[in-house]
Amino acid sequence: MVEAAERAQVLVEALPYIKRFHGQTMVVKVGGNAIGERKEETLLDLVLLRYVGMQPVLVHGGGPEITAMSQRLGIQAEFRNGLRVTDRQTMDVVKMVLTGKVSPDLVATLNRLGGQAVGMSGEDGPTVIAEPLDPELGLVGKVVQVNPEPITALLERGYIPVLASIGLGYDGQAYNINADTVAAEVAVALGAAKLILLTDVPGILDSSQRVVTELGRADGRRMLERGEVQGGMIPKLEACLRALDAVPQAHIIDGRQPHSLLLELFTESGVGTMVVR
Amino acid sequence: MVEAAERAQVLVEALPYIKRFHGQTMVVKVGGNAIGERKEETLLDLVLLRYVGMQPVLVHGGGPEITAMSQRLGIQAEFRNGLRVTDRQTMDVVKMVLTGKVSPDLVATLNRLGGQAVGMSGEDGPTVIAEPLDPELGLVGKVVQVNPEPITALLERGYIPVLASIGLGYDGQAYNINADTVAAEVAVALGAAKLILLTDVPGILDSSQRVVTELGRADGRRMLERGEVQGGMIPKLEACLRALDAVPQAHIIDGRQPHSLLLELFTESGVGTMVVR
Amino acid sequence: MVEAAERAQVLVEALPYIKRFHGQTMVVKVGGNAIGERKEETLLDLVLLRYVGMQPVLVHGGGPEITAMSQRLGIQAEFRNGLRVTDRQTMDVVKMVLTGKVSPDLVATLNRLGGQAVGMSGEDGPTVIAEPLDPELGLVGKVVQVNPEPITALLERGYIPVLASIGLGYDGQAYNINADTVAAEVAVALGAAKLILLTDVPGILDSSQRVVTELGRADGRRMLERGEVQGGMIPKLEACLRALDAVPQAHIIDGRQPHSLLLELFTESGVGTMVVR
Amino acid sequence: MVEAAERAQVLVEALPYIKRFHGQTMVVKVGGNAIGERKEETLLDLVLLRYVGMQPVLVHGGGPEITAMSQRLGIQAEFRNGLRVTDRQTMDVVKMVLTGKVSPDLVATLNRLGGQAVGMSGEDGPTVIAEPLDPELGLVGKVVQVNPEPITALLERGYIPVLASIGLGYDGQAYNINADTVAAEVAVALGAAKLILLTDVPGILDSSQRVVTELGRADGRRMLERGEVQGGMIPKLEACLRALDAVPQAHIIDGRQPHSLLLELFTESGVGTMVVR
Amino acid sequence: MVEAAERAQVLVEALPYIKRFHGQTMVVKVGGNAIGERKEETLLDLVLLRYVGMQPVLVHGGGPEITAMSQRLGIQAEFRNGLRVTDRQTMDVVKMVLTGKVSPDLVATLNRLGGQAVGMSGEDGPTVIAEPLDPELGLVGKVVQVNPEPITALLERGYIPVLASIGLGYDGQAYNINADTVAAEVAVALGAAKLILLTDVPGILDSSQRVVTELGRADGRRMLERGEVQGGMIPKLEACLRALDAVPQAHIIDGRQPHSLLLELFTESGVGTMVVR
């Protein structure tokens, strides 16, 4: 139990961080697993960011939920190089799950916790323009362009935008896009101050399995080239490096820790890997 | 084939209607069946309304798609007095279908046709506050309040809002609401100039099965009391009568006719039943 | 008689044009003869342009009316190279006729047809700064500068500006200027999307007396140099070429055809000569 | 010759008046005769008012010029009770003279003196809606309504509006209206601080032919009832009394005196008759 | 030392308070003694309030500093009923000390701590209009009117206004006013959410010398009538009661406790006496 005096002290010590990030946009990406464990804490953190003057944007995917729903509907999931082969019927499931289940869930919880959230997908506006990543993968897309106007319209009115990682192709077709990638592109388009990827690991690990607390751009690229990161961490590190084109700092942090977002933003001791120029 | 001179004449004859409705909000509700047949024409009409200076808002339900998906998922649909008993798992299907399938579909098509659409559900914002209609029906809701701010924010920026008929309860729970009702309440909250319900029938019929072209409020109430309207037409007529509290004219028109929306708005000859004070 | 379905079709087919020109300025010049025949149709077209989101500006001269009034007042008209020698007393007639008769007439008709028009001359503001074209011609002017502010002030408030082709000299003297020239300079100053000159001929004719539907800048210059256009068409073509400095398309169209303005703007089949870069 | 110190003193003594009328609208009406004698001085005064922060609006008639032009065109002038019987051909002359000659003249002079003036007639917008005063007088009108929007649009941009005393009837016809009346109605519609009628007499005279410097509303009405004012002074006094409905002070001042407008506004010693509530 | 997790917890627990007071004005009055002890903490609290979205206004007096400077200048301090008799030379000292020493000190410290502060006195604008309280007291004033415009201009730009408790009389003379009174009147004029008086006592005490944590308006008046509060607490309680005319809550809190302002605003446990309607 924290005493009144200490309580005041904590608030006062947060001041320099509040000042530094005042009015700045923070793009936060949550994945299926990370958000699952600490959903309430993480969303409460987002609401707090909003009220102390930052502009958080939440981006999400939802791989596990998509797989589960596909199974219920008797659709066989097929992966190549870790990417879900997305035919038209799978894409329908992706949309239903991300736009019709994960987004509304996040929105309803944010609203209940005192934020004012509005769900969107990249098709809305359209905000995220996509094209096929690889013909063999079907409707898996890559981002061609982000039109941030609908997002900024909502931010200006005080809403927290919640964005599902779906894009609209020039062919009028929806595309399934990696959520880390969407978050990075949105962060660039918005000129965000930070991109923060919430994961279910402690961060990027070095060869001794210790968390790398700070990683320069060149070192990050080298790790990718040398295959020193694996699996789902590859698109995360790529997203961070891409974001650095316009965003000063990108973070991969451990979403399993309670309030890791607040700790990252309001204390000197970071809680994962920070990627910088 | 229309000749150039006649073509010009048609445009000129539309002028008085364009002037009359300039800058005014039109809430258009489409149902599963009506939209199915003439989706492209109807959405093209909406885009045209936007470009000649009106502010269309699209509200939709999606009964048949919900039933189909429920069946695929092995959930038994149960109705009481024509209303879907909505337990928690059914509500999940409702959200997935309306927010994750019907809305994105309408949005993608509007975007392809040249409009700029953004999908929303009543949970976003939240825009539509709901409470249970009848404990026996589970998560079937009625509208307690509409907060039009997110809708007007989008209208002001030139977007066409597409609203799924779902509300958020004070209990943080989503509610399934009749789309005609949502459309009427939204029209009232926005101070719309018209509420237009697109159906798959020619309009309200009198005892001789002829379309009633104009219906006064008192007569409308009498028809309801005397049971002279049945089935799905009951909530439609009730929605029209409710809208009249703030909206001067409400229409029940035949969405199976091509461009029935344009014909209603831009010609003297209406295409269904107009309900007026 | 056009049927309802065709009627809707025509409106829908106008949509791409409405979208393309939304919010853009159209400078339309009418001459004494062209406007005479189809005044109502042409002005109705202008009102329609306004209501579907364009910003029309009407520029006019009034040669025949000036000649008629001069005769009534016993003033001898004298022309050199087709230009009216304008002494002080003739200039008084020019002002009276253009600002006091032609402009108010156009304004009153536009107002009656549902537009909101405001008449101006280049002296107002001043909007058009002029200097003598040729000392032998007296108060015949050429445009030195256009200050578009009074025009844009009216456009922003929803008015249709009606501008008489008179300029104000640095000497405080009014100058009589060719209306095609004024229209071109105003179109440049406003960054218009189109300059449209309504005439009483079908367009620019080639050596076989067929209408040239599209004319490139270089070809236009060559026609002028080689004397392939004559009489009143010379300043019209010069005005079009001048406008191309800032305006993408300039048109010389046949104002004797009903609604030629609408046909030009809302159909693929143009109705005269389009001059392009 | 005024010395530097006295010069400064005069400026400083004007301060209280400048402060009092800062940002306030002054409707000034000039007649044919008054303006003729001291045109430059009066218009210079108007420009000064604009630059020290007031919002002057100039209203004018032009009886003598209309009569002169009618004669040149061989049109017989006919008066009943001092009002010009105005048939259609006379109305054309009225428009040509007021809108095409008197207004442009005032505008050009104001522009030359450093103001930025824009000429308008009541048909523009339309600003002044009129209806027939008396069927026997033809197109002589009375004011039904003033729509001040075009005037305020110009005032807000720093322009001096110059308004010819013509109105537009519901029948699309122009009407000839007494300029004193138009000035009064415009002053009321604008919520002006003062209505100032510049005449060619010293003011309203009492039975001993002395100028009445201040006149209460009730006394003004009594003078009219008892026939103690005659001729052109009748509509002037009526205009002042009408203006008092919304305007605190109305003035009838001697325009033959140089800078009478400045003297009225910037010194304690008025220069004619002030009519007050 | 507070651990990271607790640290996050404290921030999250502040959220409801941050939300409740978002965008609201807080008028905080500091006295000479209270501010002396905990100046840095108190001013840091104010800066924090600003950054989490509130609009703090700081009002101050400076009795002890005035007395000290008067002594240095050999001016005899004289008090009647606890009020400083203020002749012209004393008033000069009051102005010098409050506007020239206390205010700049607070401003410089706030600026150093990361706020952006601007010092003002009630003479600036003028913001506080005063008149003599009692002829025997000389230039001691009471507040006649507060013109909040200069304060709101600064608040809107993100500045923290620091207001010295001096007013300007209609006689052009400065007046020395009780700072509690000024704070209350300013809070009323700004429609503040709270008036907070920082003192060097624990709050209002009851007959058993225990702090009254909450005091209703009627009870507050009764305590004053019955003489149950004494000395400097009398104007404080009067100020609170006056503020209640427009401000929902007024607080008398113990400024000697570190960060008492934060504790009052961000925790459930108040730190003094709250006066409510």
Next chain:
Amino acid sequence: MVEAAERAQVLVEALPYIKRFHGQTMVVKVGGNAIGERKEETLLDLVLLRYVGMQPVLVHGGGPEITAMSQRLGIQAEFRNGLRVTDRQTMDVVKMVLTGKVSPDLVATLNRLGGQAVGMSGEDGPTVIAEPLDPELGLVGKVVQVNPEPITALLERGYIPVLASIGLGYDGQAYNINADTVAAEVAVALGAAKLILLTDVPGILDSSQRVVTELGRADGRRMLERGEVQGGMIPKLEACLRALDAVPQAHIIDGRQPHSLLLELFTESGVGTMVVR
């Protein structure tokens, strides 16, 4: 005594100057002596400038008052090269006198004369960032940067800012700065049209002791290098030359002459030395 006609003439002759300087910022610096003699006239002039549409900013020092107060407090004044050695206790006196006495005095007088003035010091905002000029001089500062935002905020609302020549150091310490220098830097930061230094001498004198009415930049520099100006005129001329970086004209005028400010601004005959590029 000036007659009415001459009075009007003077106002009219001021028009070109009023027009030229409309909406432009004028930074006026007054010194202790100059302001003393003609305080009322000078401040009345400032109020007039405001009302005829200029944006005056008043900068002041207060050497004599500081010396007097130092003496009363028994603090020994020490000067090196004409600059007051400023230890911490002297700085306290500087702040008290400038911010607490001279500024409020000017503000109260301006308010009484009909202006709306707000006093500020460079510490407010902070507006003037300073650093030590010379370690031997203690807290004597030079300007590092001017942040004009608080000044423009006040100007936009119609206030006359009154700025004491004090700056805030990065060390949180206040610095005493020459008022001519502050005025020049503020004029540059505001993009002023003129810098006007009111002195108690007729202007810059040439070797024959005649006032130099106009001085080019190069000539001004040469006079400084050759030692042709002495004493307090050195910083004044330096300030003028510095201002020329952004301000077209800088003036050193004789504040002992009544209304010298008005004479400078509103007549062709200047009243001192004008320094130009």
